[in-house]
Amino acid sequence: MLTDLERLIRLQQLDDFAEQARRTITEHPVRVQALDDRLTAAREHVAAARQHATDSQAARRALEKELATVQGRLSKFKDQLMEVKTNREYQAMQKEIEVAQQEVRGIEDRILERMVEADELAAGIRQTEAAQAAAQKDVDRERRAMEDDVARLQSELARTTPQRQVILTEISAVALSIYQTVAPQRKGQAVAEAREGLCTACHVRLRPKVFNDILRNDAIIQCDSCQRILYSAAATSTTPNASPSA
Template sequence: MLPDLERLIQLQDIERRAAAAARIVAEAPGALAALATTLATAKAGVESAKAAIADNQVTRRALDRDVQTAQQRLDKYKDQTMAVKTNDEFHAMQHQMAAVKADIDRLEGSILEVMMTADALQERLAGAESTLKAQTAAVAAQQAIVSAERDANAAIASACAAERAALVAQMTPSVVATFDKVARQRAGVGVARAEQERCVVCQVRLRPMVYSAVKRNDSITQCDSCQRILYFIPPTPAS
């Protein structure tokens, strides 16, 4: 086989490995960002539960103050009742006291609801905190894996670049240029095997002259259809 052809096959293998490594390196930032988002969401869950608890406590303090105020008003009415002189005044006072008592009942009902909400919120916080703890550990483990894969593949990519440089130095520059041009246009694949009178990559039938040239493996022959440089691997004789 023409040395350039043999090296083209090796070059294609290097390019394939380099592209796979580059893809993993390129995907790493997105994967790391997604992990950071997962963690941020878990943190936000804890923060929102804490904020809801703080709101609940504010509501509770306000209700307590309202009950206290109503209670003071009730005490004042009781004192005033002692001093009333007429039946009408007495009934008016009784009426006002009943209204304040109803207020206190209503406020105490609200306090009970707020206390039940407080219990539910504590449960929500505990759940959010345990989710955060689990996510923190899982995300750290995933980040380590993604970072390690990224670094390993960055190393593979540079090893491939060195391999390519060494190989290309031994090749005819115009052949390398043809390969690079076709590979750029054809999803990174610049060479193709020919078999049974066809280019195996694009499946187009080769002209007999082209196929017989390819079978000799002694020239740089491109597929008429996809332009890939063709090579031929003779069938292994049955032993």
């Protein structure tokens, strides 16, 4: 293979890696923030569930207070019932007692509902606490993996950046100039593989003569359509006239 072509392929690999690595490193704080947001949400769910239970308990205590008041009134009526003189007074007192008893039953029902609700809310709290613990575990694991990833990319970048500098000095001025012209116009990709008669970057079909020349990998040949420098990865094992592989 033409040495310049080999260097261009390597340069493209290094640039692709550096681009991807820098993007991952740049996005790291955003991804950490997303993990923190997940933990915050899980904590808020626990707090909301606990608050719900606290509110329900307070409502139940208020009902119990109300019940005591009505029961007090009821026993006062019962005492008074012993002291009434007339039948009319007796009936009126009976009516008051009936109303109070109904009220007691109503309040007792509502207290019972709150007791059932308390069980459900306690189960809900346990559920949110379990979810929070699971989220914490996930986040810890993901954060460690991300930090390992960033550290690995940084050391890899430290290793490959000087390699790239060396290639830049070795590559011919003409070849480098093509690379540096095309790369910014093609989202950083100046070199592409040609395969089965196509440019794999822009998918345009190459003229047979051009494709055959590319298969030899002995010249800098650009795609007519996207201008990328083309090479063949299959060139060493395939001759131009070989039948297409299945």
